Amino acid sequence: MKSVEPRLAREWLRRWDAQQERYVADREARFATIGRVVAHALRDVADPLILDLGCGPGSLSARMAGRLPAAEIVGVDVDPLLLALARGGHPDAARFVEADLGVPGWSALLGLSRKADAAMSTTALHYLPPDVLAQVYLELAGQLRPGGIFVNADNLYDEQPTIADLAAAVRRSSAAQHNEDWGSWWRAVAEEPALAELLAEREALLGHGADHRVPVSVHADLLRRAGFSEVGTVWQVGDDTILVAVR
Numbered sequence: 001m002k003s004v005e006p007r008l009a010r011e012w013l014r015r016w017d018a019q020q021e022r023y024v025a026d027r028e029a030r031f032a033t034i035g036r037v038v039a040h041a042l043r044d045v046a047d048p049l050i051l052d053l054g055c056g057p058g059s060l061s062a063r064m065a066g067r068l069p070a071a072e073i074v075g076v077d078v079d080p081l082l083l084a085l086a087r088g089g090h091p092d093a094a095r096f097v098e099a100d101l102g103v104p105g106w107s108a109l110l111g112l113s114r115k116a117d118a119a120m121s122t123t124a125l126h127y128l129p130p131d132v133l134a135q136v137y138l139e140l141a142g143q144l145r146p147g148g149i150f151v152n153a154d155n156l157y158d159e160q161p162t163i164a165d166l167a168a169a170v171r172r173s174s175a176a177q178h179n180e181d182w183g184s185w186w187r188a189v190a191e192e193p194a195l196a197e198l199l200a201e202r203e204a205l206l207g208h209g210a211d212h213r214v215p216v217s218v219h220a221d222l223l224r225r226a227g228f229s230e231v232g233t234v235w236q237v238g239d240d241t242i243l244v245a246v247r
């Protein structure tokens with residue numbers, strides 16, 4: 001399993017977190033809220049198993065490991081470079097596994113020995129169109145124990161254009177607009193010789209992702225159809241939303 005040297009990984013992770021704050025207003029508040037939700041839902045579970053879907057370089061897994069040190073956390077992502085940064089920068093936080101959520105059967109690659117108590121995701125599932133999300137939610141439902149929860153934090157949209165525009169304006173007003181952007185971060189990675197091999201692997205594997213702007217109501221509908229009994233928003237700032245579903 002590939003990993004980046006810890007000091008170098010931590011440097012790139014710090015820069016990643018700043019870059020993501022350009023798109024996610026008060027990202028640490030979002031992480032802290034996910035932590036509170038998961039900790040409360042699992043308050044009676046001594047050694048919970050928690051999945052992080054689209055974990056990237058492990059920012060949320062690491063914060064959850066800090067909040068729930070007894071938890072076993074499994075992060076899954078399709079990007080070999082971001083996973084190698086996660087393993088190097090957060091070696092004790094989680095087990096980081098490469099799998100494409102868009103390919104049915106991804107959960108078999110996670111090496112799980114039991115059903116998970118919770119799954120979480122942040123700024124990741126917008127890459128998936130509704131038909132793929134439907135499959136992902138169905139497969140996820142099969143991996144969560146009854147009463148387990150799924151927490152999806154993302155910029156989730158309203159179907160009404162004026163409301164969506166106002167919500168986006170609220171988010172933008174408190175996001176770190178002057179931080180480095182996504183393109184600049186990846187261009188800087190391309191200048192780093194120690195990451196060249198991982199970048200080539202990534203480029204051979206992945207196309208360019210897009211935001212499918214799936215409305216929050218569609219997420220809720222797909223989750224209910226996949227077998228989740230309750231679905232609702234527990235936190236929202238503009239269109240930055242934390243949606244929780246109960247298995």
Ligand SMILES: C[S@@+](CC[C@H](N)C(=O)[O-])C[C@H]1O[C@@H](n2cnc3c(N)ncnc32)[C@H](O)[C@@H]1O
Nearest residue numbers: 054055056059077078079100101102122124127
């Ligand atoms: C914007 S990043 C967010 C990463 C991390 N959750 C964070 O907040 O720092 C989106 C992540 O979703 C992952 N992703 C996109 N499509 C995916 C797929 N089909 N399967 C697994 N991961 C995927 C990307 O590789 C990337 O790591």
